[in-house]
Amino acid sequence: MNAALPIRQVEKPWGKDVLPAPFKAPEGKRIGEIWFEPPAALPDLLVKYIFTSEKLSVQVHPSDAQTLAKGIGRQGKEECWFILAAEPGATLGIGFNAPISEEDMREAALDGSIEGLMTWHEVVPGDFFYIPANTVHAIGIGVSLIEVQQNSDITYRLYDYGRPRELHLEEGMAVSKGEVYDLAKWHKRVAAHATETLVDGPLFLLDQIEGRPSAEIAGRYPDALLVIPREGTVRVAGEAIGPGGCGLAAALEDVEFAENGVCLLARACAV
Structure with missing residues (x-):
């Protein structure tokens, strides 16, 4: 059995047609994610590379407790991002500038103002962010990162900049926390050769x-x-x-x- 995990390239509207080495996008394809197929020995963990030329949707993921309560098994999703490269001014949207109610968050998602209510953190290589379940988040333009996450495909899109993709306002509002992201708790700046x-x-x-x-x-x-x-x-x-x-x-x-x-x-x- 090969030790190297199989790779899957995933097209995304916000992906890139030119990828950093050693990856190469097929001609005419915009690749946003490189997945490593989770092995049977570690089925609960998924590793991805993510490359952005546009903003990702504003989204949220449920917790294990919430998906278990819905009877769909342990399908919660917590994840973390290790920034590999960032264009000048590249940002990640995580949490809100001030606490926001569910009603106000719903209205902001519907009229698009949710983007301006979120906190956009400027990033450089070596930045590391942990994203707990229920945290409203989005990855900005010009970012390359490694994502390590629970192996779940449940994502609730709250706002997608007018792209013709399904939104999940009811499900998303039920699990979203309208909170300020605790940068001191969940962020690190990691030196290139640090252990x-x-x-x-x-x-x-x-x-x-x-x-x-x-x-x-x-x-x-x-x-x-x-x-x-x-x-x-x-x-x-x-x-x-x-x-x-x-x-x-x-x-x-x-x-x-x-x-x-x-x-x-x-x-x-x-x-």
Whole structure:
């Protein structure tokens, strides 16, 4: 079995026809997302690259508790974004400038003013944001990022800049929090070669490491994990995987790390 996860390119109206290396968009296609198919050993975690030439829709995701209460299983979605590249002035919309009621949020979604009520955070490479379920958010123009998320396809669009796509106001309003995003709690600025824990549960773990992981970080990954090279090539069960790839390792011992390489390590948590 190959260690490298299969890649799926996803067309999006806000995607790009020219992608950063090593990716290449098919001629005439606008690719917004590169998905790595979740392996059977780690089915609850999805890793993506996202590339934007236009703003994504204003959207929100439910929590596990909310989807379980609806009888559709554990389909909540929390996610995080690691900024790889950003054009000057590129932003992410996360939360609101001031608390907003459900009624006012609904009206703002209908008339398009919701975009102006959100907080748009200017970003640079190395910015990291965790997006809890129920957080209203949107990715702006000119951003390339890695997204690690719960493996769920439930997205409620609240506003889409007039694009002819379905909106989900009723479902979205039922789970949206009209709150200011807690930047101090959910944001980090990560140095290019830093070894740092980015997400410490409760749904998944995510660490950036340079070289081999420390004993402390290694102890967080006793079983199967995903390895996402950012700089340098790693070998997973003997198979070379470079930046732009994602590998499944049955155990950390199966991974050979480049001495000066930088990787992300990820796994889901049992809940």
